[in-house]
Amino acid sequence: MxxxxxxxxxxxxxxxxxxxxxxxxxxxxxxxxxxxxxxxxxxxxxxxxxxxxxxxxxxxxxxxxxxxxxxxxxxxxxxxxxxxxxxxxxxxxxxxxxxxxxxxxxxxxxxxxxxxLSPLAADAFEKGLTLLSYNHQRQLPEIKTIDYLMAIWLQPLVQQQQADDLLYFRHGLVTECPRANIFIVTEDDTVVTPGRNILKGITRKHVLQLAQDLYKVAERDVTLDELRTAKEVFICSTTKYILPVLQLDGAPVGNGRPGAATAKLNEVLRAYVHSLCH
Structure with a gap:
């Protein structure tokens, strides 16, 4: 070509x-x-x-x-x-x-x-992500518009804080990352993701479906404090599959290493996509 x-x-x-x-x-x-x-x-x-x-x-x-x-x-x-x-x-x-x-x-x-589309780095999963929380609610969040004004405007701050991406919250409730959906895993291994004021991602949909066969699953409000103390936190997106969040605002998430549920769901999601494309 x-x-x-x-x-x-x-x-x-x-x-x-x-x-x-x-x-x-x-x-x-x-x-x-x-x-x-x-x-x-x-x-x-x-x-x-x-x-x-x-x-x-x-x-x-x-x-x-x-x-x-x-x-x-x-x-x-x-x-x-x-x-x-x-x-x-x-x-x-x-x-x-x-x-x-x-x-x-x-x-x-x-x-x-x-x-x-370049593949993820071989150590991307083990390295995980560092997120920076920011108080913001996207306009018309359920629609995939071309408006990424805030995410792009905040890139110098993200780089200054040595973070990988932003995590939006509003009134103490977590919503989403600019280009990914967010999940937590609770102490009883329930996989939870915010259910409103977000863009409901396609990968998110399939992660929820796959997770139902392995864990309890919930779509509900997630507070920023709950996320900070969650057993595991991860994001999912079209290009990233599933990646663990290991730091938020400079503090470790969970034990600071990829969790078992996050690793299992990433494995299952990748196998599912592989089965569709091979």
């Missing part, structure tokens, strides 16, 4: 030639949605789930998608075939469209891109 192609509205075009008008509402006001999934050996992972969420986000943001789910799925499979990037990330974006007044939604622009 010399140069990847992208899909814009109705056409496949070389990535270097892909462009949207500067009057698009995504550029003018940051109005748009997206979804992101990965391919393993050229097979999309959890594609139906991601498409379902994409159309739900579009509907909630009043963005009519011209293509049907079946048509969009066909486009995605053709993109995978054309690019032949076996392990990749595919992003589907839908913008507010070209606006004359800089404020009104018009005909959305659809953009689908594909880029190689």
């Amino acid at each position: 010399d140069q990847p192609v992208v899909f814009i509205n109705d056409s496949f075009v070389p990535a270097a030639a892909a462009a949207l008008p500067v009057a698009d509402l995504a550029l003018q006001r940051g109005y748009g949605i997206f979804d992101f999934f990965k391919t393993v050996h050229n097979k999309p992972v959890f594609l139906d789930d991601h498409l379902r969420r994409f159309y739900q986000s579009a509907d909630q943001m009043r963005l009519p998608v011209r293509q049907s789910p079946a048509a969009l799925k066909a486009v995605i499979h053709e993109l995978i075939q054309r690019n032949n990037i076996p392990d990749a990330g595919i992003r589907i974006s839908c913008t507010g469209g070209i606006t004359g007044d800089g404020y009104s939604i018009t005909s959305p622009n659809l953009v689908i891109t594909q880029q190689p």
Whole structure:
């Protein structure tokens, strides 16, 4: 493959030639949605789930998608075939469209891109993550919008504190990381994750389903204090699978090492994805 192609509205075009008008509402006001999934050996992972969420986000943001789910799925499979990037990330974006007044939604622009996805470092799980808590609630949290303003604005603080990512909380209740869902494991080995004011991730959905066969599971409010004293804490996402959180705000979480439930769920999730793609 010399140069990847992208899909814009109705056409496949070389990535270097892909462009949207500067009057698009995504550029003018940051109005748009997206979804992101990965391919393993050229097979999309959890594609139906991601498409379902994409159309739900579009509907909630009043963005009519011209293509049907079946048509969009066909486009995605053709993109995978054309690019032949076996392990990749595919992003589907839908913008507010070209606006004359800089404020009104018009005909959305659809953009689908594909880029190689680097594997996690071999020691990523053992190394774990350090999170920095921050008092913030995302707008329209149940919708996967393109608004990552706070997460990006806070990157200098994250780096200064030598953290890997942020953990949002509001009124003492934990919600999510900017690009991942958060879980705790209690002393009685109940796997718990916040159930409201969050984006319900696709990997989160499958972790909950897989965990039900091994542990007690709950979706409920989780306080920041409860998370600080939890037996185990972990995050999950499309690109990271499951990674343990070993420090929060400079203090160790649990015993400071990856926990047994976290390790087991990561193993089960990876085996499940492997079974779907091989």
